[in-house]
Amino acid sequence: MRDTLISGSYLIASVLFILGLRSLTRPDKARRGMQQAAVGMLFAVAGTLLNHTIVDYRWIAAGLVLGVIIGYPMGMWVPMTAMPQRIALSLTFSALAAALVGVAEFYTEITAGGIPTHFKMGALGFEVMLGMITVGGTLVAAGKLQEWITSKPVTYKGQNFVNAAFFLGIISLLVYTVIDPTQQWAFYTMVGASFLFGIMLVIPIGGADMPVVVALLNSYSGLASCATGFALGNVILIISGSLDGASGFILSVLMSKAMNRSFTNVLFGAFGGETAAISGKSSAGLTVRSIGAEDAAIQLAYAQLVIVIPGYGMAVAQAQHAVRELAEMIEKRGGEVKFAVHPVAGRMPGHMNVLLAEANVPYDKLYDMDEVNGEFDRADVALVIGANDVVNPAARNDTTSPIYGMPILNADHAKSVIVLKRGMSAGFAGIENELFYDKRTSMLFGDAKSSLTALIGEIKNV
Amino acid sequence: MELLELYVFVLAAFVGYMVISRVPPLLHTPLMAATNAISGISLVGSLIAAGSARNSVATILGFVAVVCATSNIIGGFLITDRMLRMFKSGSSGKGAAAVEKSGTH
Numbered sequence: 001m002r003d004t005l006i007s008g009s010y011l012i013a014s015v016l017f018i019l020g021l022r023s024l025t026r027p028d029k030a031r032r033g034m035q036q037a038a039v040g041m042l043f044a045v046a047g048t049l050l051n052h053t054i055v056d057y058r059w060i061a062a063g064l065v066l067g068v069i070i071g072y073p074m075g076m077w078v079p080m081t082a083m084p085q086r087i088a089l090s091l092t093f094s095a096l097a098a099a100l101v102g103v104a105e106f107y108t109e110i111t112a113g114g115i116p117t118h119f120k121m122g123a124l125g126f127e128v129m130l131g132m133i134t135v136g137g138t139l140v141a142a143g144k145l146q147e148w149i150t151s152k153p154v155t156y157k158g159q160n161f162v163n164a165a166f167f168l169g170i171i172s173l174l175v176y177t178v179i180d181p182t183q184q185w186a187f188y189t190m191v192g193a194s195f196l197f198g199i200m201l202v203i204p205i206g207g208a209d210m211p212v213v214v215a216l217l218n219s220y221s222g223l224a225s226c227a228t229g230f231a232l233g234n235v236i237l238i239i240s241g242s243l244d245g246a247s248g249f250i251l252s253v254l255m256s257k258a259m260n261r262s263f264t265n266v267l268f269g270a271f272g273g274e275t276a277a278i279s280g281k282s283s284a285g286l287t288v289r290s291i292g293a294e295d296a297a298i299q300l301a302y303a304q305l306v307i308v309i310p311g312y313g314m315a316v317a318q319a320q321h322a323v324r325e326l327a328e329m330i331e332k333r334g335g336e337v338k339f340a341v342h343p344v345a346g347r348m349p350g351h352m353n354v355l356l357a358e359a360n361v362p363y364d365k366l367y368d369m370d371e372v373n374g375e376f377d378r379a380d381v382a383l384v385i386g387a388n389d390v391v392n393p394a395a396r397n398d399t400t401s402p403i404y405g406m407p408i409l410n411a412d413h414a415k416s417v418i419v420l421k422r423g424m425s426a427g428f429a430g431i432e433n434e435l436f437y438d439k440r441t442s443m444l445f446g447d448a449k450s451s452l453t454a455l456i457g458e459i460k461n462v
Numbered sequence: 463m464e465l466l467e468l469y470v471f472v473l474a475a476f477v478g479y480m481v482i483s484r485v486p487p488l489l490h491t492p493l494m495a496a497t498n499a500i501s502g503i504s505l506v507g508s509l510i511a512a513g514s515a516r517n518s519v520a521t522i523l524g525f526v527a528v529v530c531a532t533s534n535i536i537g538g539f540l541i542t543d544r545m546l547r548m549f550k551s552g553s554s555g556k557g558a559a560a561v562e563k564s565g566t567h
Binding site: 041 | 510
């Protein structure tokens with residue numbers, strides 16, 4: 001009877017999780033769907049508490065209370081601009097939970113004098129290995145995104161070789177523990193080595209590549225959950241883990257595609273490090289046309305279609321509210337405003353969409369690259385705010401450029417381009433952007449937020 | 463039993479792939495937050511480790527795992543909801559914004 005109740009609660013939870021994720025295909029249904037998924041979680045937890053192996057509820061109660069105390073501020077008070085590091089940190093938590101459960105399970109079996117089967121030992125090994133790699137990796141990713149650690153790639157000679165050797169060592173330990181689980185030192189060495197390997201894996205990757213890394217680590221932590229499910233013989237862990245793993249996998253593939261780079265290139269290429277030195281064209285002999293807020297405001301005020309291209313610079317300057325205000329001013333004057341969001345704009349998948357939604361930009365004005373790219377030809381102004389590489393025409397026509405082949409937004413097809421930028425420093429990839437030297441482009445230098453405030457003031461006077 | 467688990471794994475991964483590949487880029491950040499919340503399901507394993515009273519090492523590791531997983535569940539579902547609440551369509555945008563200001567907090 002009890003077992004039926006437990007299985008039933010897991011079944012309900014699985015169905016609600018899948019329906020919740022499915023609801024995310026539609027922004028107007030998503031909220032309700034995810035609330036149902038939360039109810040599913042409640043079922044799963046309640047069902048587990050019925051488990052007859054649980055005899056002592058004191059530590060559980062304490063853990064639940066402490067978890068709520070930590071989780072509430074992480075959910076309610078973290079600002080949207082800090083989302084990428086917040087997501088990375090929660091991946092640390094979920095992977096750590098999986099790894100600790102694995103270690104506890106191993107310790108219990110061994111000290112009780114039992115020898116785990118090869119299957120169970122394999123599952124435990126994978127669980128702990130993937131879990132600890134994710135813990136190390138996501139901690140570094142979160143540190144880089146928060147800029148506690150330099151967001152530049154940290155590289156040294158022979159790094160890939162060292163990492164490969166290290167990984168082979170971990171795999172050997174894993175195989176060894178599966179063959180002979182009584183060799184406890186091998187298991188615990190693997191735990192520590194996996195953690196170190198996670199750090200070494202992410203350290204050489206630059207800030208702009210974090211979307212791929214975080215998505216990939218998301219799929220690792222999902223797989224770690226799956227392995228927990230195999231080790232404990234628990235179906236709901238397997239189901240949720242594979243949903244998680246699939247999501248991370250899909251996102252990392254999408255992100256790599258949007259940068260026209262392979263997984264291996266992202267992980268082992270250390271983009272923005274040495275590659276920057278051999279970047280394509282130089283800016284020698286080219287001149288940039290600088291513009292004042294007044295002239296830019298006139299262009300925007302009389303435009304029929306303005307396409308705004310937000311980038312990481314907008315997030316850094318916290319300019320999303322000013323962008324929305326400017327868009328409303330243009331619309332009030334009869335112009336149309338669309339937002340063109342490149343898949344890798346920002347530091348995580350969908351980063352720009354969330355920031356603009358927070359600033360009350362309706363989601364039907366946010367367009368994906370494929371939807372909007374045809375529209376630039378009839379746009380009067382393309383307004384580039386803190387974006388660089390995603391509008392660099394070199395990706396289309398300069399085969400020597402490191403970003404050659406990456407799909408870009410066709411800002412250069414617009415009748416005129418206004419670029420809001422701090423100064424003439426190159427983009428993250430360290431590549432010159434010929435769009436900035438185009439004769440139809442004017443540069444409005446300064447902090448994005450103050451430039452936008454100036455534009456808003458000027459438009460009122462037009 | 464082990465074969466059955468593999469069965470479940472393959473089918474669930476398949477369903478996950480089908481469902482998630484249809485999520486538009488617009489909602490990719492909420493998707494990541496949502497899968498984070500769902501990954502808090504590792505609480506299931508943590509609860510068993512923390513409550514089975516087998517030995518103190520397992521109990522303490524389980525306790526830490528319960529804290530981690532619970533904070534993911536609570537934080538994850540709350541932040542997903544907070545984000546999804548912000549996505550408004552143009553037609554109902556103003557009304558929804560007004561409701562928010564008048565104090566759903």
